[in-house]
Amino acid sequence: MATTTRRARPVRTLVTLGILIIVLFGALFAGTKLDPKTEDNPEGASLTPGLALDLEGGTQIVLKPVTTDDSEVTTETINQAIQVIRQRIDAQGVSEAEITRQGQQNIVVGIPGQPSQETIDLVSTSAQMRFRPVLTVGAPTATAAESDDESADATEESADATEESADATEESADATEESADATDESGEPTDETTTDDATEGGDNAAAAPENPSDLAQITPELQEQFDALDCTLPENRVGGDSGPTDSPFVSCSEDGLAKYILGPVEIEGTDISNASSGLRVGPNGAVTNEWVVNIEFDGQGTAAFRDVTTRLVSLPSPQNQFAMVLDGLVISAPVANDPIPDGKAEISGSFTRESAATLANQLNFGSLPLTFDVQSQEQISATLGSDQLQKGLLAGAIGLLLVVMYSLVQYRVLGLVTVASLVIAGLVTFGVIDVLSWAIGYRLSLAGVAGLIVAIGITADSFIVYFERIRDELRDGRTLDQAVDKGWERARRTILASDAVNFVAAIVLYYLAVGGVRGFAFTLGLTTLVDLVVVFLFTHPLMKLLARTKFFANGHAASGLDPRRLGVESLRYAGRGRVTTGAPSRSATATSEVDALDDSGLGTQASPGDAPTAPVRETVGASVGASGDGPRMTIAERRAAQQRAAAAEPPPDTDDIADAPAADGENEEKR
């Protein structure tokens, strides 16, 4: 519109895009220098995207399930295990793993590239979370080999550890009491005193234990085992064996700072309904920089947790602690200061952001009644021959060439804009995929490659919608400069709406589907965003610049925007009382006749001569300065609508007239 006050700055937009692309590739190049992808560092940056299992091969891990409770390994448990493993891998990123059952029992996991030990652990560890009451705490070293100094140190350390846990418990219980007392108490007992107590308890243990915290459960054998355990040795802190569920269990703390005798399992990890990781929120609402895992129990778990905490509160230290045991290791043993009725607990410990997230993941995606033995771990080659990728890329190249040729035929020089936009889109997509495969381990499968090739069509469609809109505006008699602006306003809406649909599809499939579908959804969402970036930051500003060149503005025959080829015949009001004609291909008289008929509301379906005599109304400049942005009514009709609106309730919604320029008294119906 001539009266527009917004100043378009196409060059600035283009420069912005240029900077974005430079930053993208700059980061990538920096990545290849600082964190290069090598044999040792498969997750480093590279100028070629990571490829998925089907194209690059990867590592095949054969897992043999072992039940922990002597139950039969059924097909059902295997299927459940596959589901859990898949969820864990999917939660790690977007690399597409392939998980199958082999034979009766084995599970085969194919992971693209060379997975880190963490990933392999994630797949094969069982993540059994159990809650047991603490019977005895001891210094980590074997009791026989202890010296006074060591034991003092160790006790202090374990006291520290306990302090943390105590805090955690308190907060999760919303308790307001000072924890100092509890902490002091739990720090007090040395291993000697506790073990003595325990031994005594063990001696007169004839009757059945009253409750899981009963010290009578500690048998001499158990005590012996406890004394011999040296938790400072790393091999004793591997974990894995979660112990029997219905009898006491000797265990190390995960950090090796204490050892425990624990009562029977009171709450199973399966009673956890939700687990999440986050920074701990301090008592006054301030966020500390300690990573914790927050868990919520389901109904059964909540009841059990309430009972346990109620019982433990009254017990002396260290029996007032309950241990959170993950795969046989105590990760946290907080003191129960108050009964916790709402089933919410916080696990603190020596977590990093990653380890907290991993634990939350493992807890969330179910604890398996299985552990897995890694039977073999071997490199496998790509499942699809390398010629598939080559031929696929060849097909893409041919397709692209055909698209370029078609664009040039259809849109002449304007087709070059399409080509340039597609090149930019390809460049951005390539860069983003490279960065993503570096940052979050995205890997491109053959299906993904096909998706990218398909994206050529969807991206090109945005340009086509835009160009056709510009042509429509030209046909309505605008100058190119106006047409580019006006066409953009219309096309922008369409492009945004249709891309929004694509994006919804991508997001929904990403979050709800698994495996290969997820990878595809990611590719779809990515290309949709790239499409938007290119259209907004490249194609439109470029069109604005081109509209200023003589070649396009004068409508050169080869420009693809030649008004004459577009059939512009009507007079065009060029402002300041001047009128230009679009060099009509038909005679001027015919044109004016057509216009008159148009205005009178009668047809030009047949040639003008065929039209019957019609009541010719007075026309008010309808064909001069024709515009697409007003309501599609004659002035008489608008007045009628206005009168109706004034007389009765407002007429139905007409909402595409928002930006129509207002003339005279016709403002009222332009809502």
Add this chain to the structure above:
Amino acid sequence: MAIGFAQWGNDLYTGRRSYNIVGNRKRYFVAAIVAVVLSLGIIGLRVAGDGLNLGIEFRGGSEFTVSGASDADEQVAVDAVAQIAPEEVPRVSVVGTEGVRVQTAQLSQDQVQEVRSALADAYSVPVDDVTSSYIGPSWGQDVSQKAALGLLVFLVLVSLVMTIYFRNWRMAAAAVIALFHDLVLTIGIYALIGWEITPATVIGLLTILAYSIYDTVVVFDKVRENTAGVVNQTRSTYAERANLAVNQTMVRSINTSVVALLPVASILFIGAFLLGAGTLRDISLALFVGMAVGAYSSIFLATPLEVTFREREAAIREHTAKVTEQRAARLAEVGDAGTEDAVLAAAGVAEGHRQLQPGSHQGAAAQPRRKRSSR
């Protein structure tokens, strides 16, 4: 040709030439119903017959592991399996340095033995070094269920988004029905050709979901633009305005479809003729059929359907009746109601006439300057 096409596009836009798609919508509805029923029939026949040709990823199959092969070349295994089961396309990968893993669809007991000895011969290892086992589906029930759930949520969300964007649920309903039509037709044609259904096929179908809705949204956007304020005038009916929109976006639809189909066609060609069965062939067939059907349905099914739905709205129905009435009156006035020309002329827009474009203000700067000297 290009000039002819451009002229054709101009004529479509101005309404000089127009295809009465909305007017003849019954015809297209019948065609769509027949196509859907035929597709369902084909799918039903397939399922009732030997079942759908599901890939190893869905059904599981046999796996052979060759160990101790001196020359772990993949092609050797492909050839060996081809001798026993010619229609089978094995997935071969090298495991470690001298192991070969071969996966095929479920083979009979005899075939398993034959393949084992063939593989042993091919890699010159003892038969005992070739083990066979059953492998489960990598795309199991749970994956399918998740995908189906995703699909359902997608449909609900997209309906919601479209309802909000177009401020009319009938448009969303028409788009979703057209989407259903596209999916059924694509699966039907895929089943007719009988290629193996693999995860690539499913991914292709999911792409079609997005593409079909996308295409429909573009056309509907023009329909909405053209029909805004339609009840405030008496020259054309809602159906006629919608028909004009379809005609005006025809060039766009053709260009987009050609541009989108060209790359897919080249993958399909290379996949089918140079590579044989595999991911590329499966995904490109699903895409090619789906995109072509999607482009067709957004013009010939979605819009007519939308008009049919919208005409059930009281306001639109009354308006249509009023316009028709006035048109008849005008015809009677002119006096030669018999001829087709007269009907067309009176209708003005019967076959998609160019809309009236009232003048707009060009801004104060466009006004003639008052000469300063005159003051």
